[in-house]
Amino acid sequence: MAFPKRKNIQQSVRQQLVIVGSKNPVKIECTELGFHQALPYSFLVEGLNVSSGVTAQPVGDEETLKGATNRAVNSKAVFPEADFWVGIEGGVDHFNGEMVAFAWIVVLDKYNNMGKAKTASFILPKAISELVDGGMELGDADDKVFQRENSKEESGAVGILTKGAIDRKEYYQQAVVLALIPFLHEDLY
Template identity: 75%
Template sequence: MNFPKRRNIQEELRQKLIIVGSKNPVKIASTDAAFHQAFTGAFLVEGLNVGSGVSDQPFGDEETLKGAMNRAKNSKAVFPEADFWVGIEGGVERVSGEMQAFAWVVVLDKEDKIGKSKTSTFFLPKAILDLVDTGMELGEADDIVFERSNSKQGNGAVGILTNGAIDRKEYYQQAVVLALIPFIKEDLF
């Protein structure tokens, strides 16, 4: 005789802890919003300063994805008691003489299931491209070109260049939700 699987009510009711591999308030807020958008239940989302193991300004898909993966894995190593770990890493890449910006998102759970997603891409103006080519991080280049301070912890290049039509939180949030697909549709992954 098959009995239905016993539900752990305490486990279902307890708040889930999500650790983001960054103290950047935009990355934390986008992760919080994405988990609440994708799932019902209570979540506590906290940021943790961990290394990405890549350049301060990653170039290309491979290095940027590696940075996001390292942030998620390093967060799990430092705080293994959590339920999920999230790494978000922004990168740039040259395409036909121009430079595009994007970010990779990696989500890990306790069973080492991995969800990955990439944001949409957009092209940077030449003034920013020239500064990034000198080795400057995109956020610092944004601050110089747009005469701002600490824009990477605010709306970032995507918000500045779209006049706020797309803010950085929403930009990351969509990618975090997409990275959650293996956890939303567990039976398929």
């Protein structure tokens, strides 16, 4: 699918405004780091509380991607003056009798072009997956099992389970960069 004609991002010299569809500091910071890593421009990244339009704990790729897409689209509707809008949605799924965690990232630009990427996935411990299967959001299940508070705005499950080797910000940052591929190679997308 080819994108409609648009101005090449590399022609712009002013600071680009990026709106993240969340006030979660981890999601804002990973977006800022990812944009600076992938694109050699100046970016101002701000968070905005918008609805994902999906359940508090999305299950499966389809619902999780829909949540990320909705966050980007809803951010654009609320603040249309920006240059980019980013939706980040964490999800879980069942695979071979175990629960895996992952996230989808969606990036929109002012020309309605879209980039998408999914993080790596990892297996959740049974104690956490049972709580999530019982209706608890992953962040709350992490807090309960690991006796923490608001871990989803800090290292997240990935940070806790890797003992800090990979924190949530780094985990999402790589997928933000991958979601920017269509904007780095406009001639191919």
